[in-house]
Amino acid sequence: MKLRALILLVTVVALAIYAGLEFRASRIDEPLYPSASLSKVMRLSEFDASLKNSRADTEIYEFGRQDGGATVLVLGGTHCDEPASYIAAYLLIENIALDHGRVLIVPRANRSALSHTTIGEAHPATFDIPLKRSVRSFRMGSRYTNPLDQWPDPEVFVHVPSGQELSGADSRNLNRSYPGAADGNFTGRIANAITELVKRERVDLVVDLHEASPEYPVINAIVAHERAMECASIAVLDLQLEGLEFALEPSPPNFHGLSHRELGDHTATHATLMESANVSQGRLRGRTNADLVVSGLDSMYVRAARINMTRVPYDEQGIPLKVRVGRHLAGFAKLVNAFSQLNPEIAPALSGIPTYDELLQNDLGAYLDPHDHP
Amino acid sequence: MLFWIYWLMAVLLMALTIRELWRAPNWRTQLASALVLLPLLLRVLLFK
Numbered sequence: 093m094k095l096r097a098l099i100l101l102v103t104v105v106a107l108a109i110y111a112g113l114e115f116r117a118s119r120i121d122e123p124l125y126p127s128a129s130l131s132k133v134m135r136l137s138e139f140d141a142s143l144k145n146s147r148a149d150t151e152i153y154e155f156g157r158q159d160g161g162a163t164v165l166v167l168g169g170t171h172c173d174e175p176a177s178y179i180a181a182y183l184l185i186e187n188i189a190l191d192h193g194r195v196l197i198v199p200r201a202n203r204s205a206l207s208h209t210t211i212g213e214a215h216p217a218t219f220d221i222p223l224k225r226s227v228r229s230f231r232m233g234s235r236y237t238n239p240l241d242q243w244p245d246p247e248v249f250v251h252v253p254s255g256q257e258l259s260g261a262d263s264r265n266l267n268r269s270y271p272g273a274a275d276g277n278f279t280g281r282i283a284n285a286i287t288e289l290v291k292r293e294r295v296d297l298v299v300d301l302h303e304a305s306p307e308y309p310v311i312n313a314i315v316a317h318e319r320a321m322e323c324a325s326i327a328v329l330d331l332q333l334e335g336l337e338f339a340l341e342p343s344p345p346n347f348h349g350l351s352h353r354e355l356g357d358h359t360a361t362h363a364t365l366m367e368s369a370n371v372s373q374g375r376l377r378g379r380t381n382a383d384l385v386v387s388g389l390d391s392m393y394v395r396a397a398r399i400n401m402t403r404v405p406y407d408e409q410g411i412p413l414k415v416r417v418g419r420h421l422a423g424f425a426k427l428v429n430a431f432s433q434l435n436p437e438i439a440p441a442l443s444g445i446p447t448y449d450e451l452l453q454n455d456l457g458a459y460l461d462p463h464d465h466p
Numbered sequence: 467m468l469f470w471i472y473w474l475m476a477v478l479l480m481a482l483t484i485r486e487l488w489r490a491p492n493w494r495t496q497l498a499s500a501l502v503l504l505p506l507l508l509r510v511l512l513f514k
Contacts, residue, residue, distance in 0.1 A: 093496075097487050100500040108507040115508070243468065 161193025172233020193440025270354035317356025
């Protein structure tokens with residue numbers, strides 16, 4: 093009896109170590125290979141010391157320098173079940189070149205959310221992007237901060253300072269927590285650090301990258317704060333002239349906690365946000381796996397589109413990751429161009445970013461291969 | 467603080483489960499105890 097108990101105990105410990113190693117792997121940052129324009133890497137804890145050594149203490153990549161040109165901030169991975177947001181940020185980090193001005197990129201804005209997946213969504217832990225001779229794996233995360241970092245959820249999340257009430261789970265949603273507070277909860281302090289980053293680094297333009305399900309009303313869109321509306325209008329017109337359908341959405345004044353609303357209201361920046369269509373987030377999707385994340389092809393959505401249940405065109409081609417990343421990069425480039433047109437004296441000079449057509453032709457792997465950039 | 471209260475509860479439950487594993491009268495109860503032990507162990511080791 094005792095021997096059997098001992099054998100069972102050893103077996104359980106072995107299983108726990110095996111499973112534990114998989115959990116542990118989800119906490120190690122994927123390596124990134126910044127372009128030659130990298131000036132320095134800061135950390136979010138420099139803007140809120142309470143985040144030091146926590147899972148929120150993420151990297152801020154600085155390209156170019158303060159030379160009188162504008163500063164642009166790109167936020168990827170605010171919601172880590174929206175892979176086009178952080179893959180676009182990774183691609184920018186590995187390809188961007190700057191002659192004038194400065195670009196700050198936070199690819200894993202909510203780093204804690206990239207350390208787990210959402211219960212009940214059946215999302216894969218990782219997905220692969222093919223390179224020329226191999227594949228590169230990327231992690232799939234969650235919309236919410238890991239409960240290991242912030243727990244338990246309140247019954248009702250009361251946003252500070254507006255007093256707006258949302259569901260308890262949204263207390264772990266970074267894009268409902270802006271502007272944040274130094275004495276707030278874990279997610280609120282991440283938001284506070286990003287708000288402080290925007291203030292202290294005098295960020296002129298913020299581009300927050302997101303995805304949403306194809307049945308969500310705000311999709312294939314640029315959302316802009318009032319101050320950024322002129323810039324976003326020019327960008328959307330330019331995108332439409334190039335055949336990319338983008339809607340322009342004003343930031344709702346009474347919907348609080350979102351980056352475009354609160355960074356616009358609490359700082360001097362021009363705050364914008366972009367959405368692309370991601371079926372792996374959709375409620376109508378069928379089998380959920382790594383292939384769905386990359387191919388964006390789901391037969392249930394093909395049927396849904398036939399009866400007008402989607403807000404974007406959807407057919408047997410799906411909406412692959414390269415299309416979604418391409419839209420984000422095209423939108424980013426047009427927003428920077430529009431900002432430059434309106435502020436020619438501080439116009440940043442960017443290059444190295446693939447166009448939408450180049451990305452579709454060459455595929456993502458061509459720009460994410462650490463040894464072989466075009 | 468809540469985090470550590472939860473952790474201490476997991477340690478306590480784990481100790482009780484190991485005791486059950488040792489004292490169980492038959493292999494079925496032993497196996498059940500071992501299966502209960504697995505998530506507790508992951509929790510205590512801060513893997514999960």
